[in-house]
Amino acid sequence: MAEVKLFRTWSSPLALRIIWALKLKGVPYETIYEDLSNKSPLLLQYNPIHKKVPVLVHNGKPIVESFVVLEYIDETWKENPLLPEDPLERAAARSWAKFGDDKVLPSIWESFTNEGKEQEEAIVEAKENLKYLEEEQKGKKFFGGEKLGFADIALGWLAHYESVFEDVAGMKLLTEEEFPLLSAWKLTFADAPIIKDNWPSRDKLVAKFQATREDQLLKKAPK
Helix, strand or coil: CCCEEEEECCCCHHHHHHHHHHHHHCCCCEEEECCCCCCCHHHHHHCCCCCCCCEEEECCEEEECHHHHHHHHHHHCCCCCCCCCCHHHHHHHHHHHHHHHHHHHHHHHHHHCCCHHHHHHHHHHHHHHHHHHHHHCCCCCECCECCCCHHHHHHHHHHCHHHHHHHHHCCCCCCCCCCHHHHHHHHHHHHCHHHHCCCCCHHHHHHHHHHHHHHHHHHHCCC
16 A cells, blocks of 8 residues: 655645645545644655655655645546646646746735735735636636636635635735635635535634734834
8 A cells, every 4th residue: 555645734725735636536645744943854854955845755755846746646546637638728727726826826925914005006916816717717617617626726725815814914805796706616615525624723824824924014114
């Protein structure tokens, strides 16, 4: 039997991608929780370049970077494929996943870690990015169509973390009025059994990100 281990933190949305994929595939695994302020020798051994989570270890061999890990899982365990068979559709799924990490997440993070005029400008940019996702959801249940897939898993953090950021920072981003299709996707995705059973505690996330936001604002404050 294959030995699968996942190095993660309790709050990392990137690690959730790996958990969801493994659960969808029915792959049993062992979880090793890391404290990134005191990284274990094993984590540093398995990921000496980035020294980050998530790290998947399969039969003693480490795979790092969440999208790389997702594709490895999809190619190793064929049940419930994450990526479609059609090359064009596969490329689109990868493209939306990359857009989420390169554009959507940084713009929402900027909105979250700023205030005043800087926050307002960041919110405008974040909403522009969300409009592309809203457009992509037309006529679909999930980003890949009728089945939960690669792009949904990549963007899945939006269904839980984004509202935490809104509440902590006192801002409105992904509203049902402005983004009805994306809001419907959030509910459908978050309610899928494998997804909802693995969310971290919202209260704990709120406490964590309140402290993070205060720290970020303090760093940006004029000296």
